Amino acid sequence: MIGNTQTVVQANGLGLTFRTNDGPVVALTDVDLTIKKGEFVSFIGPSGCGKTTFLRVIADLEQPTSGTISINGMTPEQARHARAYGYVFQAAALYPWRTIDRNIALPLEIIGLSKAEQQERIKRTMELVELSGFEHKYPWQLSGGMQQRASIARALAFDADLLLMDEPFGALDEIVRDHLNQQLLKLWARTQKTICFVTHSIPEAVYLSTRIVVMSPRPGRVTDVIESTLPHERPLDIRETPEFLEIAARVRDGLRAGHSYDD
Amino acid sequence: MTSLRSKIIPVITLLAGLVVLWYAFAIYMNAPFQRDLDRRAGQTPGVVEFVGKTLSQPKPTVPAPHQVASNFFENTFLRNVTSNRSLVYHAWVTLSSTLLGFAFGTVLGIVIAVGIVHVTTLDRSLMPWIITSQTIPILAVAPMIIVVLAAVGITGIVPKALISTYLSFFPVAVGMVKGLRSPEKMHLDLMRTYNSSKTQTFWKLRVPASVPYLFTSMQVAVAASLVGAIVGELPTGATAGIGAKLLLGSYYSQTIDMWSALVAGSVVAALLVTIVGLVGQAVQRSMGGRPA
Numbered sequence: 001m002i003g004n005t006q007t008v009v010q011a012n013g014l015g016l017t018f019r020t021n022d023g024p025v026v027a028l029t030d031v032d033l034t035i036k037k038g039e040f041v042s043f044i045g046p047s048g049c050g051k052t053t054f055l056r057v058i059a060d061l062e063q064p065t066s067g068t069i070s071i072n073g074m075t076p077e078q079a080r081h082a083r084a085y086g087y088v089f090q091a092a093a094l095y096p097w098r099t100i101d102r103n104i105a106l107p108l109e110i111i112g113l114s115k116a117e118q119q120e121r122i123k124r125t126m127e128l129v130e131l132s133g134f135e136h137k138y139p140w141q142l143s144g145g146m147q148q149r150a151s152i153a154r155a156l157a158f159d160a161d162l163l164l165m166d167e168p169f170g171a172l173d174e175i176v177r178d179h180l181n182q183q184l185l186k187l188w189a190r191t192q193k194t195i196c197f198v199t200h201s202i203p204e205a206v207y208l209s210t211r212i213v214v215m216s217p218r219p220g221r222v223t224d225v226i227e228s229t230l231p232h233e234r235p236l237d238i239r240e241t242p243e244f245l246e247i248a249a250r251v252r253d254g255l256r257a258g259h260s261y262d263d
Numbered sequence: 264m265t266s267l268r269s270k271i272i273p274v275i276t277l278l279a280g281l282v283v284l285w286y287a288f289a290i291y292m293n294a295p296f297q298r299d300l301d302r303r304a305g306q307t308p309g310v311v312e313f314v315g316k317t318l319s320q321p322k323p324t325v326p327a328p329h330q331v332a333s334n335f336f337e338n339t340f341l342r343n344v345t346s347n348r349s350l351v352y353h354a355w356v357t358l359s360s361t362l363l364g365f366a367f368g369t370v371l372g373i374v375i376a377v378g379i380v381h382v383t384t385l386d387r388s389l390m391p392w393i394i395t396s397q398t399i400p401i402l403a404v405a406p407m408i409i410v411v412l413a414a415v416g417i418t419g420i421v422p423k424a425l426i427s428t429y430l431s432f433f434p435v436a437v438g439m440v441k442g443l444r445s446p447e448k449m450h451l452d453l454m455r456t457y458n459s460s461k462t463q464t465f466w467k468l469r470v471p472a473s474v475p476y477l478f479t480s481m482q483v484a485v486a487a488s489l490v491g492a493i494v495g496e497l498p499t500g501a502t503a504g505i506g507a508k509l510l511l512g513s514y515y516s517q518t519i520d521m522w523s524a525l526v527a528g529s530v531v532a533a534l535l536v537t538i539v540g541l542v543g544q545a546v547q548r549s550m551g552g553r554p555a
Contacts (some may be wrong), residue, residue: 097551
């Protein structure tokens with residue numbers, strides 16, 4: 001990433017307080033963060049730490065109540081209108097009445113691409129996530145892992161430079177998860193996208209990221225930002241190296257330090 | 264095959280039980296009149312003969328099943344379908360206004376639902392009135408609709424169909440409001456991330472998501488339409504239709520005719536509900552529904 005300094009996400013003193021019937025809930029407070037183009041940034045922390053909320057603020061799905069945030073120099077709303085990002089949700093969120101290729105076509109229909117362009121992108125992204133041959137299947141005919149891959153293909157077909165992923169592999173078993181992590185790294189290397197990735201798994205965060213943002217709850221805040229020293233090329237067994245374990249230990253320490261259960 | 268048998272046997276058993284009860288009830292209900300007749304004629308029939316007579320009166324209080332069955336069979340299959348004694352003819356008259364009213368009602372229900380889902384003012388103002396409209400007894404409203412429309416020169420099938428509309432728009436409106444609001448938050452958020460317009464979200468998400476709700480409420484609506492059409496035939500002095508047949512039967516104490524008209528109405532209702540259900544299944548299958 002050396003020599004590439006274009007800022008994609010810039011947050012300063014960002015805060016968000018939800019008004020609920022039980023009084024205000026501080027989901028995020030005083031978040032300062034800069035994400036550069038081409039980075040793979042993971043957000044990790046226990047539930048309630050605001051990692052998903054932060055992602056949703058970037059996506060203009062939640063409105064911050066204090067501080068500023070810009071995406072490619074624009075407000076989140078402008079960025080959303082400019083279709084600056086693709087979003088992958090916790091569940092695949094495929095439309096059950098559309099076949100897989102029609103699901104991937106959904107955002108393309110909305111931007112109004114030609115049929116030929118749609119076909120080309122569907123073919124390309126389905127190859128990227130290794131789902132070729134399943135074009136005409138309905139979502140229920142696919143396994144959970146395949147559905148999630150289809151939803152990643154859908155986000156990739158949208159072809160924004162920023163990819164926001166909210167615990168996309170959280171509901172999958174370990175083996176499938178490892179496989180998808182590897183595929184995701186390859187995709188990232190090939191497409192040069194900027195990725196913001198929410199997770200609650202330490203190995204997943206360390207394995208994938210160039211930078212790990214550790215967060216803690218009540219109120220949701222950033223407690224540590226860890227630069228990864230791991231090489232770009234990462235086979236799965238890198239997870240047994242001392243370097244990997246050292247970063248993982250630091251993440252764990254950060255999580256423990258910010259943990260509010262012993263407050 | 265096993266599932267067929269496991270379904271058919273209980274249904275047949277229940278039906279047989281009901282027929283037996285019906286016979287017992289018919290004998291019980293028709294006996295006083297029969298006893299009266301016999302006394303005047305100075306006859307003292309045996310038990311078997313007496314029972315036989317209670318089950319073959321020309322105008323019984325409660326007709327026996329076989330009387331209704333033979334009347335139904337005769338008037339359905341042995342009459343020319345253009346004859347006004349044919350149940351097929353009467354059923355068709357009622358069916359045509361049912362279908363017209365059902366079509367109006369479905370369209371109206373959908374339009375109202377779309378309005379309620381998209382316009383906050385309508386959401387707050389319309390729903391209470393829609394619910395109120397259904398608490399007014401249709402028997403009270405029907406003659407007024409017919410009379411008012413006749414005064415402005417609208418007669419024939421339309422006034423009857425409007426009564427069906429009045430009854431059938433309600434389930435469709437309520438079902439479709441629910442259906443159009445059924446998409447999960449995640450599916451709506453997804454549309455938002457694509458910066459999709461309201462119209463796009465409507466056609467690509469809300470409409471397909473509401474299809475199962477539409478067909479379920481249409482099944483209720485089509486049965487309500489039939490009731491509406493029959494009720495609509497009562498105050499018009501209509502000479503044709505299942506409602507007219509019921510009314511004439513009651514004027515002339517043709518109880519057997521009334522019962523077989525009732526059976527005809529049930530058969531039509533069952534057919535309509537089944538057809539709507541089958542169409543619904545076919546549509547959902549073509550939309551990737553998982554086979555049950």
